[in-house]
Amino acid sequence: MKIVVEYTAQVKKAAGLSREDFQVIEGCTLQELVKQVAEKHDATLKSILFPDSEELHPSILLFVADQQVLWSESLTLQPDQVVMILSPISGG
Amino acid sequence: MSGFPPLTNEERAVYEWQIWVPEFGEAGQEKLKDASVLVSRCGGLGSVVAYELAAAGVGKLVIAHAGNVKPSDLNRQLLMTHDWLGKPRVESAERRLKELNPRLEIEAIPENICEENAEKIVQKVDLIVDCAPLFPERYAMNRQSVLQRKPLIECAMYDLEAQLTTFIPGQTGCLACLFPHDPPAWKREFPVFGAVSGTVGCMAAMEAIKVLSGLGQPLANQLLMFDLRDMTFHRNRIMQRTECSVCKKLEI
Ligand SMILES: [Zn+2]
Numbered sequence: 001m002k003i004v005v006e007y008t009a010q011v012k013k014a015a016g017l018s019r020e021d022f023q024v025i026e027g028c029t030l031q032e033l034v035k036q037v038a039e040k041h042d043a044t045l046k047s048i049l050f051p052d053s054e055e056l057h058p059s060i061l062l063f064v065a066d067q068q069v070l071w072s073e074s075l076t077l078q079p080d081q082v083v084m085i086l087s088p089i090s091g092g
Numbered sequence: 093m094s095g096f097p098p099l100t101n102e103e104r105a106v107y108e109w110q111i112w113v114p115e116f117g118e119a120g121q122e123k124l125k126d127a128s129v130l131v132s133r134c135g136g137l138g139s140v141v142a143y144e145l146a147a148a149g150v151g152k153l154v155i156a157h158a159g160n161v162k163p164s165d166l167n168r169q170l171l172m173t174h175d176w177l178g179k180p181r182v183e184s185a186e187r188r189l190k191e192l193n194p195r196l197e198i199e200a201i202p203e204n205i206c207e208e209n210a211e212k213i214v215q216k217v218d219l220i221v222d223c224a225p226l227f228p229e230r231y232a233m234n235r236q237s238v239l240q241r242k243p244l245i246e247c248a249m250y251d252l253e254a255q256l257t258t259f260i261p262g263q264t265g266c267l268a269c270l271f272p273h274d275p276p277a278w279k280r281e282f283p284v285f286g287a288v289s290g291t292v293g294c295m296a297a298m299e300a301i302k303v304l305s306g307l308g309q310p311l312a313n314q315l316l317m318f319d320l321r322d323m324t325f326h327r328n329r330i331m332q333r334t335e336c337s338v339c340k341k342l343e344i
Contacts, residue, residue: 008317012253012319018321051276058272059274059275067328067329070331088275089248090225090226090278092133
């Protein structure tokens, strides 16, 4: 099934694009998708998302269908859902 | 009687066109006149927030920003002027705000917010607009927002992107719910056009006006994100963390 992934700020810069489609297996969880995203791109993106472990860095936010979802929640994705991976910004 | 200080004839004349806004009216204007707002800092974002709030007739502004005006400020920090290069930023800001609105009461503090000064400075105001470029400053204001139960407008930008939300103690989570840990990737210097910081500054000023006057619906429990590179806008639901180390521990 298809999932649309959108990126913001430094995550967008590291991914090199603002949105892309992913083909994932039926029953794919949000965690599996984010790991797939990190594997697909070069090391910069992985170092932002997973700097030192298999756990997503706590400053990175996830949204599924415009709703925040915590990394610790086990969420199964539905076909054509939009997942946003957000990195915090603080420019004043 | 609203219980708020009545407008003078001069104020009625200056604010006439915004008093026409439905659900705002003269009562909304009186609430702004009675209100005090902290804007920290007065850079690309805070300059525009302070300027719009001064124009809208907020009674008192407390502005906090350390340092002197530098050439590299002038592409976006609209309260800083060329003739004030090398002189304190808050002096330039105060002068510009007074030119626009001589009725405005201003307290200009030549310091950035930190854990040590945040409590005293936040005590002076009803609402905070957080325009700080560093997360530790933002966390210091967030803590006081929660402790003193004062609304906090969080606005930030990077490159052509921006994020904006409004935290209202008791009704929403807080900045530590959104970002529980100081993001390691963030650097003090960031790419910025003044038109981007100005856009989010105007939006943050409007959030402040709405919260103070009761107009419309503020961005409570929602994060607005946009990218002016391709004009995409998103408004997403954000959550209060049940284990938040700030609002779940400190709120009375
Ligand atoms: Zn919180």
